[in-house]
Amino acid sequence: xxxxxxxxxxxxxxxxxxxxxxxxxxxxxxxxxxxxxxxxxxxxxxxxxxxxxxxxxxxxxxxxxxxxxxxxxxxxxxxxxxxxxxxxxxxxxxxxxxxxxxxxxxxxxxxxxxxxxxxxxxxxxxxxxxxxxxxxxxxxxxxxxxxxxxxxxxxxxxxxxxxxxxxxxxxxxxxxxxxxxxxxxxxxxxxxxxxxxxxxxxxxxxxxxxxxxxxxxxxxxxxxxxxxxxxxxxxxxxxxxxxxxxxxxxxxxxxxxxxxxxxxxxxxxxxxxxxxxxxxxxxxxxxxxxxxxxxxxxxxxxxxxxxxxxxxxxxxxxxxxxxxxxxxxxxxxxxxxxxxxxxxxxxxxxxxxxxxxxxxxxxxxxxxxxxxxxxxxxxxxxxxxxxxxxxxxxxxxxxxxxxxxxxxxxxxxxxxxxxxxxxxxxxxxxxxxxxxxxxxxxxxxxxxxxxxxxxxxxxxxxxxxxxxxxxxxxxxxxxxxxxxxxxxxx
Amino acid sequence: xxxxxxxxxxxxxxxxxxxxxxxxxxxxxxxxxxxxxxxxxxxxxxxxxxxxxxxxxxxxxxxxxxxxxxxxxxxxxxxxxxxxxxxxxxxxxxxxxxxxxxxxxxxxxxxxxxxxxxxxxxxxxxxxxxxxxxxxxxxxxxxxxxxxxxxxxxxxxxxxxxxxxxxxxxxxxxxxxxxxxxxxxxxxxxxxxxxxxxxxxxxxxxxxxxxxxxxxxxxxxxxxxxxxxxxxxxxxxxxxxxxxxxxxxxxxxxxxxxxxxxxxxxxxxxxxxxxxxxxxxxxxxxxxxxxxxxxxxxxxxxxxxxxxxxxxxxxxxxxxxxxxxxxxxxxxxxxxxxxxxxxxxxxxxxxxxxxxxxxxxxxxxxxxxxxxxxxxxxxxxxxxxxxxxxxxxxxxxxxxxxxxxxxxxxxxxxxxxxxxxxxxxxxxxxxxxxxxxxxxxxxxxxxxxxxxxxxxxxxxxxxxxxxxxxxxxxxxxxxxxxxxxxxxxx
Numbered sequence: 015x016x017x018x019x020x021x022x023x024x025x026x027x028x029x030x031x032x033x034x035x036x037x038x039x040x041x042x043x044x045x046x047x048x049x050x051x052x053x054x055x056x057x058x059x060x061x062x063x064x065x066x067x068x069x070x071x072x073x074x075x076x077x078x079x080x081x082x083x084x085x086x087x088x089x090x091x092x093x094x095x096x097x098x099x100x101x102x103x104x105x106x107x108x109x110x111x112x113x114x115x116x117x118x119x120x121x122x123x124x125x126x127x128x129x130x131x132x133x134x135x136x137x138x139x140x141x142x143x144x145x146x147x148x149x150x151x152x153x154x155x156x157x158x159x160x161x162x163x164x165x166x167x168x169x170x171x172x173x174x175x176x177x178x179x180x181x182x183x184x185x186x187x188x189x190x191x192x193x194x195x196x197x198x199x200x201x202x203x204x205x206x207x208x209x210x211x212x213x214x215x216x217x218x219x220x221x222x223x224x225x226x227x228x229x230x231x232x233x234x235x236x237x238x239x240x241x242x243x244x245x246x247x248x249x250x251x252x253x254x255x256x257x258x259x260x261x262x263x264x265x266x267x268x269x270x271x272x273x274x275x276x277x278x279x280x281x282x283x284x285x286x287x288x289x290x291x292x293x294x295x296x297x298x299x300x301x302x303x304x305x306x307x308x309x310x311x312x313x314x315x316x317x318x319x320x321x322x323x324x325x326x327x328x329x330x331x332x333x334x335x336x337x338x339x340x341x342x343x344x345x346x347x348x349x350x351x352x353x354x355x356x357x358x359x360x361x362x363x364x365x366x367x368x369x370x371x372x373x374x375x376x377x378x379x380x381x382x383x384x385x386x387x388x389x390x391x392x393x394x395x396x397x398x399x400x401x402x403x404x405x406x407x408x409x410x411x412x413x414x415x416x417x418x419x420x421x422x423x424x425x426x427x428x429x430x431x432x433x434x435x436x437x438x439x440x441x442x443x444x445x446x447x448x449x450x451x452x453x454x455x456x457x458x459x460x461x462x463x464x465x466x467x468x469x470x471x472x473x474x475x476x477x478x479x480x481x482x483x484x485x486x487x488x489x490x491x492x493x494x495x496x497x498x499x500x501x502x503x504x
Numbered sequence: 505x506x507x508x509x510x511x512x513x514x515x516x517x518x519x520x521x522x523x524x525x526x527x528x529x530x531x532x533x534x535x536x537x538x539x540x541x542x543x544x545x546x547x548x549x550x551x552x553x554x555x556x557x558x559x560x561x562x563x564x565x566x567x568x569x570x571x572x573x574x575x576x577x578x579x580x581x582x583x584x585x586x587x588x589x590x591x592x593x594x595x596x597x598x599x600x601x602x603x604x605x606x607x608x609x610x611x612x613x614x615x616x617x618x619x620x621x622x623x624x625x626x627x628x629x630x631x632x633x634x635x636x637x638x639x640x641x642x643x644x645x646x647x648x649x650x651x652x653x654x655x656x657x658x659x660x661x662x663x664x665x666x667x668x669x670x671x672x673x674x675x676x677x678x679x680x681x682x683x684x685x686x687x688x689x690x691x692x693x694x695x696x697x698x699x700x701x702x703x704x705x706x707x708x709x710x711x712x713x714x715x716x717x718x719x720x721x722x723x724x725x726x727x728x729x730x731x732x733x734x735x736x737x738x739x740x741x742x743x744x745x746x747x748x749x750x751x752x753x754x755x756x757x758x759x760x761x762x763x764x765x766x767x768x769x770x771x772x773x774x775x776x777x778x779x780x781x782x783x784x785x786x787x788x789x790x791x792x793x794x795x796x797x798x799x800x801x802x803x804x805x806x807x808x809x810x811x812x813x814x815x816x817x818x819x820x821x822x823x824x825x826x827x828x829x830x831x832x833x834x835x836x837x838x839x840x841x842x843x844x845x846x847x848x849x850x851x852x853x854x855x856x857x858x859x860x861x862x863x864x865x866x867x868x869x870x871x872x873x874x875x876x877x878x879x880x881x882x883x884x885x886x887x888x889x890x891x892x893x894x895x896x897x898x899x900x901x902x903x904x905x906x907x908x909x910x911x912x913x914x915x916x917x918x919x920x921x922x923x924x925x926x927x928x929x930x931x932x933x934x935x936x937x938x939x940x941x942x943x944x945x946x947x948x949x950x951x952x953x954x955x956x957x958x959x960x961x962x963x964x965x966x967x968x969x970x971x972x973x974x975x976x977x978x979x980x981x982x983x984x985x986x987x988x989x990x991x992x993x994x
Contacts, residue, residue, distance in 0.1 A: 061571070064571060
């Protein structure tokens with residue numbers, strides 16, 4: 015028996031974690047840096063992030079949000095204003111204490127201590143809220159709808175590229191509203207935007223829902239989440255949206271004169287998504303040959319590799335490659351790769367990068383005006399057709415490509431959606447040997463919650479769609495109506 | 505005598521520095537934050553920056569550069585690898601020394617010290633060079649052409665919004681090449697890109713040139729600069745491009761196997777431009793009524809303000825505003841302002857923001873199908889014309905607007921270009937009572953250089969266009985051929 019060969023040295027079945035690293039390295043998406051817990055996002059990975067940014071940014075602006083920029087460094091004492099918030103982030107803040115280095119005993123050491131230590135932002139509710147407090151006087155100044163694309167630091171002891179790094183890139187939306195109703199609607203609307211992005215753009219299956227109280231964002235009244243299932247059955251939180259009540263408005267004094275003439279605190283929200291989504295994209299769509307990119311975030315849909323043999327027709331082959339590009343660039347993003355690297359190496363590089371269509375063009379294709387290409391998502395199927403047909407079909411091929419990714423992901427996820435587990439014993443048995451999304455009932459009480467931690471799983475969310483049916487609480491055996499999703503997670 | 509009224513409370517002549525602040529506040533571009541030395545870039549200011557980014561980013565990509573992202577935090581010992589570089593930045597680095605805070609005696613204090621202190625990047629030559637050293641093996645891997653858009657920190661004791669802030673946003677390009685010739689060409693090409701951007705996009709007069717040796721970037725072999733003249737006759741360095749020789753390649757070991765089979769160090773460059781350009785834009789084009797925006801970086805070219813009087817035709821007036829928008833949006837960016845604020849306040853807000861064309865549309869305009877508008881750059885000239893004519897002319901009006909800005913700026917600058925100062929005494933006299941760009945001769949030696957510091961001026965650059973004529977060195981009186989620009993600067 016000969017094993018099927020793959021473009022990666024390790025498969026998902028052999029070692030999911032090593033495979034994940036292999037996809038990232040194989041596609042030149044990112045690499046670890048010499049700085050503990052921080053990664054380098056390489057050109058191909060960053061091009062994916064730029065496409066994600068551009069799509070989300072347009073949507074945010076369409077909904078009336080403006081981009082801003084607020085300071086990276088936040089005085090530590092500002093955090094003290096919101097007790098839950100500081101408790102939530104105190105253990106993972108990078109703290110700046112000095113503002114120069116000086117040479118002493120053969121090395122550079124920190125000097126010139128700061129009067130007040132500054133934290134590198136782990137998130138910006140307080141520093142942005144402080145500005146909002148200056149911007150808001152009357153209800154006429156509301157709503158304030160802003161967003162910022164930036165880097166944040168949350169110190170992590172155990173890191174993993176994209177999923178858990180000390181520094182990451184993200185967007186953080188922050189809004190202030192006149193009424194609770196409006197602010198709750200904003201949090202819900204942005205939750206919907208994330209769901210749209212993850213389902214319709216990234217072609218991933220996900221469950222939108224609410225976090226249980228004990229797992230809310232530090233300082234939030236309500237935390238909405240998008241939980242996506244990875245191919246190993248674990249859950250990845252892809253984005254969150256929070257209704258913050260008056261908590262932060264009170265901490266930083268965002269007060270306004272209302273329609274009734276008296277002073278009120280604003281209701282605020284925040285919502286964010288990060289480079290972590292690239293990790294999710296990988297674990298949802300990549301296979302043992304590498305990445306698979308949904309078309310909207312793919313730097314290229316088509317790459318064209320000329321097969322040159324040092325023969326007199328080489329020039330014509332290159333010209334023909336450009337002709338193919340001309341014929342399809344109206345409907346797709348195309349790259350003709352003229353680098354001096356063997357064609358087979360290029361092809362496998364693009365397979366690992368997840369480029370949807372990889373064309374190999376040699377003397378045969380030139381003479382017959384055909385295109386020979388590999389369909390990345392379709393088991394690397396090889397197809398040959400006339401240039402005319404290829405040009406007429408490329409738009410449809412790209413739609414099919416996305417459909418295939420969506421279908422495969424949905425199928426893989428549906429196989430790991432577990433129903434029918436009714437007792438804690440069954441739950442324990444299941445997670446001791448397997449993983450997946452277990453749909454169960456919960457009473458909503460904290461009783462026996464610690465048992466869940468012991469299984470190294472968590473309540474990922476209370477799905478937005480609640481059946482309302484009566485059942486037995488997975489933790490207490492008592493009557494319960496709340497549907498929950500339990501899973502291991504990243 | 506009645507003084508002309510202005511939209512700002514202070515004029516350039518009264519107090520240039522206070523006027524600069526008033527422009528920024530009046531146009532809601534930015535504000536100081538509660539964090540020492542760091543500012544908040546507000547939505548209108550950030551929209552200008554986004555347009556700058558988008559124009560430069562497209563140009564960088566057109567020239568083959570890819571965006572990446574590298575860590576914010578850099579181990580202090582990495583800086584020690586390049587002696588001049590660390591000396592240049594040691595006095596202004598924010599240093600992270602702890603990775604959590606804990607509650608003690610009623611307040612939060614830093615805890616969990618790091619083994620190696622980390623500097624927040626003041627620039628990224630070393631951390632990016634370190635990655636390049638992993639990416640380069642053979643001459644076939646070169647050139648590497650990358651860029652990153654990010655925040656950096658250079659600790660400043662005396663700060664000024666956009667011009668000198670502890671944190672600022674920028675792009676930093678970093679490239680590695682096989683030969684010195686290629687790297688020098690890259691540094692020159694990017695210098696040309698900045699000149700194009702400042703002259704053709706920002707419509708500012710500038711002098712491109714080279715920094716004298718004593719004022720090069722720390723670690724560079726050659727530093728190219730764009731010096732722009734502000735309305736007070738001072739110079740602002742708008743962007744720089746450096747040829748770094750092998751200095752950084754040796755520090756971080758960017759070595760490759762050359763065409764001759766032996767190992768060589770790469771030749772590297774770096775080039776950057778920052779949010780400081782917004783400060784330059786203000787000091788070049790703003791007037792006593794506020795900002796003036798060149799069309800390519802203006803968030804809007806046209807704003808339309810409905811003049812509503814609580815009459816029955818109000819609905820029709822708003823409809824007509826949208827009709828105007830429809831008629832001109834092919835050739836311009838338009839915003840219909842429906843906020844519940846008095847129309848006069850809106851108008852003066854847009855004057856202060858520097859929107860090129862501000863339309864006020866009431867019952868009269870509705871009934872006659874006309875447009876009444878203020879031309880911001882043209883002494884607030886008020887014009888009325890038919891909608892048809894306005895729609896047909898808007899593209900041309902925008903071109904004229906840019907021409908006016910360019911002409912005014914060139915005129916203002918030419919009046920402050922000083923020739924004919926031949927001795928140090930004359931130079932001293934001039935700068936003791938005035939400011940401007942003094943064109944003089946220099947021998948290139950360091951003799952008497954310290955006298956220049958005493959005048960609080962500096963050699964801004966050796967302009968790219970050198971006459972080659974023989975003259976007398978402004979510092980020593982000896983024969984000299986090098987043309988230099990001397991000025992006060994920000």
